[in-house]
Amino acid sequence: MGTPAKETVPEALRRAVGEERVGRPSASDVVDGGAPRWVARADGTDSAAAILRVAAEHGMTVVPRGSGSKLDTGGPAEEVDLLLDLSAADEVLEHAASDLVVRAQAGARLRDVQDVVARAGQQLSVSDPRPTATLGGVIATGTSGPCRQLYGGVRDLLLGLTVVRADGTVARSGGKVVKNVAGYDLGKLFTGSYGTLGVVTEAIFRLHPLAAERRWVAVRVPGSESAAEAARLFRVCQAAPTGVELDRPAGGEWITVCAELEGRVGATAQRAEELARSFERTLGTAGEVLARAPEWWDELPHEPGGTLLRLASAPADLGELVERVGRVEREHGVSLALRGAAGLGVLHGAVPAGVTPETVARLVEGVRVETGRLAGYTTVVHTPRRVKELVDVWGPVAPGVGELMRRTKERFDPEHRLAPGRFVGGL
Amino acid sequence: MESGALTPPARQEPRGDLDGCTARLRELLGREAVITDRQRVRTYECDGLASHRSVPAVVVLPENAEQVRAVVATCSAHGVPFVARGSGTGLSAGALPRSDGVLVVTSRMRRILELDVANERAVVEPGVVNLDVTRAAQPYGYYFAPDPSSQQVCSVGGNVAENSGGAHCLKHGFTVNHVLAASVVTPDGEEVELGGPAREAPGYDLLGAFVGSEGTLGVVTSITVRLLRAPESVRTLLAGFPTTDDAGAAVSAIIAAGITPAAVEMMDALSISAAEQAVRCDYPEGAGAVLIVELDGPHAEVEHTFTEVSEHCTAHGAFEIRTAADERERALIWKGRKSAFAAVGRISRDYIVQDGVIPRTALPDVLRRIAELSASSGVRVANVFHAGDGNLHPLVLFDGSDPGETERAEEVSGAILDLCVEHGGSITGEHGVGADKVRYMGRMFTPEDLDTMQSLRCAFDPEGLCNPGKVFPTPRLCGETPGRRRGVHPLTEAGLAEQF
Numbered sequence: 001m002g003t004p005a006k007e008t009v010p011e012a013l014r015r016a017v018g019e020e021r022v023g024r025p026s027a028s029d030v031v032d033g034g035a036p037r038w039v040a041r042a043d044g045t046d047s048a049a050a051i052l053r054v055a056a057e058h059g060m061t062v063v064p065r066g067s068g069s070k071l072d073t074g075g076p077a078e079e080v081d082l083l084l085d086l087s088a089a090d091e092v093l094e095h096a097a098s099d100l101v102v103r104a105q106a107g108a109r110l111r112d113v114q115d116v117v118a119r120a121g122q123q124l125s126v127s128d129p130r131p132t133a134t135l136g137g138v139i140a141t142g143t144s145g146p147c148r149q150l151y152g153g154v155r156d157l158l159l160g161l162t163v164v165r166a167d168g169t170v171a172r173s174g175g176k177v178v179k180n181v182a183g184y185d186l187g188k189l190f191t192g193s194y195g196t197l198g199v200v201t202e203a204i205f206r207l208h209p210l211a212a213e214r215r216w217v218a219v220r221v222p223g224s225e226s227a228a229e230a231a232r233l234f235r236v237c238q239a240a241p242t243g244v245e246l247d248r249p250a251g252g253e254w255i256t257v258c259a260e261l262e263g264r265v266g267a268t269a270q271r272a273e274e275l276a277r278s279f280e281r282t283l284g285t286a287g288e289v290l291a292r293a294p295e296w297w298d299e300l301p302h303e304p305g306g307t308l309l310r311l312a313s314a315p316a317d318l319g320e321l322v323e324r325v326g327r328v329e330r331e332h333g334v335s336l337a338l339r340g341a342a343g344l345g346v347l348h349g350a351v352p353a354g355v356t357p358e359t360v361a362r363l364v365e366g367v368r369v370e371t372g373r374l375a376g377y378t379t380v381v382h383t384p385r386r387v388k389e390l391v392d393v394w395g396p397v398a399p400g401v402g403e404l405m406r407r408t409k410e411r412f413d414p415e416h417r418l419a420p421g422r423f424v425g426g427l
Numbered sequence: 428m429e430s431g432a433l434t435p436p437a438r439q440e441p442r443g444d445l446d447g448c449t450a451r452l453r454e455l456l457g458r459e460a461v462i463t464d465r466q467r468v469r470t471y472e473c474d475g476l477a478s479h480r481s482v483p484a485v486v487v488l489p490e491n492a493e494q495v496r497a498v499v500a501t502c503s504a505h506g507v508p509f510v511a512r513g514s515g516t517g518l519s520a521g522a523l524p525r526s527d528g529v530l531v532v533t534s535r536m537r538r539i540l541e542l543d544v545a546n547e548r549a550v551v552e553p554g555v556v557n558l559d560v561t562r563a564a565q566p567y568g569y570y571f572a573p574d575p576s577s578q579q580v581c582s583v584g585g586n587v588a589e590n591s592g593g594a595h596c597l598k599h600g601f602t603v604n605h606v607l608a609a610s611v612v613t614p615d616g617e618e619v620e621l622g623g624p625a626r627e628a629p630g631y632d633l634l635g636a637f638v639g640s641e642g643t644l645g646v647v648t649s650i651t652v653r654l655l656r657a658p659e660s661v662r663t664l665l666a667g668f669p670t671t672d673d674a675g676a677a678v679s680a681i682i683a684a685g686i687t688p689a690a691v692e693m694m695d696a697l698s699i700s701a702a703e704q705a706v707r708c709d710y711p712e713g714a715g716a717v718l719i720v721e722l723d724g725p726h727a728e729v730e731h732t733f734t735e736v737s738e739h740c741t742a743h744g745a746f747e748i749r750t751a752a753d754e755r756e757r758a759l760i761w762k763g764r765k766s767a768f769a770a771v772g773r774i775s776r777d778y779i780v781q782d783g784v785i786p787r788t789a790l791p792d793v794l795r796r797i798a799e800l801s802a803s804s805g806v807r808v809a810n811v812f813h814a815g816d817g818n819l820h821p822l823v824l825f826d827g828s829d830p831g832e833t834e835r836a837e838e839v840s841g842a843i844l845d846l847c848v849e850h851g852g853s854i855t856g857e858h859g860v861g862a863d864k865v866r867y868m869g870r871m872f873t874p875e876d877l878d879t880m881q882s883l884r885c886a887f888d889p890e891g892l893c894n895p896g897k898v899f900p901t902p903r904l905c906g907e908t909p910g911r912r913r914g915v916h917p918l919t920e921a922g923l924a925e926q927f
Contacts, residue, residue, distance in 0.1 A: 096786060096788070098679060098682070098683065098787070098788045099786040099787055099788050099817075100682070101786070121685060142627065142632075152600065152604055153627065155632060155635055156600065156603075156604050163879075165879060169875050169878075169879070170875060171873075171875050171876045171878070171879035171880075172872070172873070172876050173872075173876060173879070173880065175851070175852070175853050175871075176786060176851045176852070177784045177785065177786055177816070177817055177851070177852050177853055177856070178597075178816050178817075179592060179596065179601075179784050179813070179816045179817070179818045179853070179856035179857060180784055180852075180853040180855070180856060181589065181590050181592075181601075181639050181853075181855050181856065181857060181858075181859055181860075182853050182854050182855050182860055182864075182868065182871055182872075183860070183868065183871075183872060183876070183877070183880050183898065184636060184639070184640055184880040184883055184884075184898075185590075185603070185635065185636060185639055186636070186879065186880060186883070188603070188632045188635025188636050189631060189632060189633070189635065189636045189883065191632055191635070192629070192630075192631070192632055193631055193632075197631075198879075208687070209685030209686070209687065210685070212685070232545075235547070236547075236568075236656060238656070238658070238659040238725055238726075239725055240656075240658075240724055240725055263724075263725070263728045264727075264728055264731050264732065266731075267725070267727040267728050267731055268728075270727055271725055271727060271728075312625040312626060312627065312628070313624070313625050314546050314624035314625055315546055315547070315626070316543075316545035316546045344626045344627070345625060345626060346625070346626055346627050371625075374625075375623060375624045375625060376624070376625040377625055377628050377629065379629050394629050395629075397629075397630055398619070398620060400613075400617055400618070400619035400620070401619055401620070401621065401630065401633065403617075404613065404619060404631075404633055404886065404887065405630055405631050405633070407886040407887070408631055408633070408883060408886040410886070411882040411883065411885050411886045412879075412882055424629050424630045424631075425630075
């Protein structure tokens with residue numbers, strides 16, 4: 001009942017989804033420096049399933065792609081047989097404004113989804129500074145921005161998911177309602193799984209009302225300890241900030257800590273003023289109230305050709321985290337630009353382009369040792385391929401957890417065909 | 428008082444070497460912590476859903492994580508199924524014991540291990556009572572957000588298993604949004620820490636999948652919960668409406684105005700009258716529906732929004748609005764709502780507490796259909812619900828001593844779930860599937876959906892020993908761990924065989 005073994009891969013793919021959806025890779029299809037052998041485009045769940053069935057029949061490795069904005073993230077890609085391009089699956093299928101819910105295809109761009117829901121005065125409380133980022137991509141990488149301090153991350157806003165499994169089986173979990181405990185929540189499992197368990201084709205998210213007014217309160221302080229104290233004050237203040245971020249340019253001593261407030265017209269500005277003034281008493285320097293976000297807000301400090309790290313500790317260890325990173329910087333003679341979620345203790349660190357891969361690798365190891373001492377972690381988000389050959393982009397996981405992850409992968413993708421080698425522990 | 432349709436006690440073909448297992452458990456925990464006396468184990472035969480009963484063969488009372496690990500490892504080695512139980516307040520028979528297995532009761536694990544205010548979190552043992560976390564955190568200006576109605580007795584371990592919600596999850600989320608880490612004993616007896624002190628760590632979010640897995644992926648031995656800053660201001664309002672449609676329209680208007688209240692609760696005439704008889708909550712007379720709306724947050728925001736909420740209520744027909752001037756008055760407003768389930772026991776010998784979810788906008792239609800179901804079957808239904816998120820708790824009233832009534836009530840109860848699924852909702856919003864709703868899972872999910880979920884279960888519990896018979900209607904045989912295979916099978920390539 002299988003496909004005649006003589007049928008070639010492109011023939012099988014064309015039979016499954018049509019001539020025009022199958023081709024050879026272009027420059028934008030390059031995965032982590034290597035070109036896949038084939039590219040097949042899906043416009044929805046059915047065609048993605050048809051493509052994955054062919055891939056299963058022919059034992060092909062598959063990497064899913066939305067707009068490709070994070071395609072270089074993850075472990076070094078092994079040879080990729082098939083790139084499953086979901087950029088044409090870009091429809092916002094349903095915006096139930098009165099229920100504050102949106103259902104869209106995985107290839108839909110986050111910005112397009114925001115435009116649609118904004119017409120009803122709503123927002124999806126997820127952000128990704130990469131302008132072309134798709135829903136599938138933010139789910140696969142678990143990426144969100146400053147507002148996750150208040151609203152939670154992607155996993156906390158995802159209500160339902162449609163995935164296609166390695167063998168082409170379509171499965172759904174969750175649903176269209178916020179409150180739902182029927183069955184396992186596979187949305188959590190798939191968020192941040194980097195395409196290694198299945199291909200996300202559709203997602204349902206909860207929405208929030210767009211705030212009528214926003215203000216930013218920024219305070220500039222010298223050194224890590226006072227920055228940590230500022231972040232703490234923002235975190236515990238009664239103004240309920242949506243985000244608490246910090247920015248330390250490369251080579252700088254001064255750190256800006258900034259919080260976003262949102263709410264009713266008038267009331268928000270009032271809260272911001274009160275908060276800014278309170279810093280005179282607590283930090284010895286008044287904060288500044290801004291009507292617009294600072295230009296670095298929700299932007300990555302990354303530059304093309306450079307390396308972007310993600311480093312984290314418990315929120316209360318923020319000062320120690322910045323201090324220790326500083327020591328590693330001095331040791332290797334490299335200055336990082338630091339920026340990120342000070343309120344959560346999760347920062348991005350950018351190594352400029354031009355630093356040798358060997359130095360970047362040693363720097364990553366050095367920072368990793370320090371974050372490890374704080375029970376935190378260091379991962380590499382973007383970096384040239386050469387660096388990935390020198391250092392594990394993910395870093396270690398506890399043995400027991402690693403074993404459970406391996407067993408999970410075995411059950412979902414026993415042949416290790418989905419994004420092989422790209423995830424934690426070489427999964 | 429509360430009861431549902433009685434089903435015969437579950438009988439299971441004994442699995443594993445129970446005698447050997449029990450003997451070993453006594454060696455490990457001491458005789459006093461291992462109960463087999465028929466009279467004593469019988470007290471654990473059901474959880475909060477008394478219509479499902481099964482007397483456990485053995486009950487163990489571990490005192491610490493190491494003992495839990497030893498118990499699970501012993502069960503695993505002897506092939507004996509085990510079920511974890513916290514306070515036993517669950518309403519889906521999620522902690523229904525196995526007559527051939529061990530019930531692991533966490534009631535002796537009630538220590539708050541750490542209160543880490545600097546990191547806004549607490550580390551607690553699974554038997555710690557939900558409200559005790561808030562009590563411990565209160566002096567520092569913090570609280571634990573999930574607040575199921577049973578919060579004075581239910582355990583945090585149970586909250587983790589069920590992903591418990593509560594009235595305030597509309598704004599603040601469910602247990603899963605408030606658990607930062609958990610120590611878990613996997614069904615093969617290994618202790619693993621999921622999550623950790625640093626947020627958003629890389630790797631599969633096994634913690635997120637574990638919370639709400641209803642005890643089928645392992646037993647939790649400690650939980651790190653997030654503490655929320657107690658809000659600067661809390662305002663509570665009670666509004667009386669002529670009908671549920673009016674109250675529902677007010678809720679829609681509030682949400683459409685971009686307001687996210689901490690809680691929005693609704694009760695219909697029958698549940699109001701039951702609460703009135705039980706606790707004299709003194710709700711507005713003649714109300715066909717009452718709404719309780721609570722707002723929390725920064726003072727200036729709350730004051731402003733509170734006025735707006737009152738206006739929306741008035742505009743949609745509220746004939747009386749009361750606002751709580753202090754904590755005592757707030758408690759009074761909540762009294763009727765919080766006692767609603769138990770109060771129904773006063774007006775009906777038996778009742779089923781249903782738990783379904785619909786998109787909030789479907790509320791008027793679904794309530795009308797429930798009223799029709801009630802009228803055509805002659806079975807009374809009282810409605811209490813979390814109106815903000817469409818989580819209905821219809822109370823289906825019946826008299827089990829009346830021949831045929833039990834069946835009629837069950838039919839109505841099931842038909843209500845069908846209505847929920849038909850409107851794009853869920854068969855359970857917060858009580859869980861447990862043993863009670865496995866029969867409805869197929870109405871919401873395809874066999875492929877369920878099979879995919881069970882792939883995760885097979886990763887954790889390939890032998891199917893951990894709380895078997897819950898969540899999934901048909902257990903999946905996990906078989907051998909699949910071997911790693913890449914590329915085309917050599918036989919296929921050689922043209923000697925086709926791959927199926």
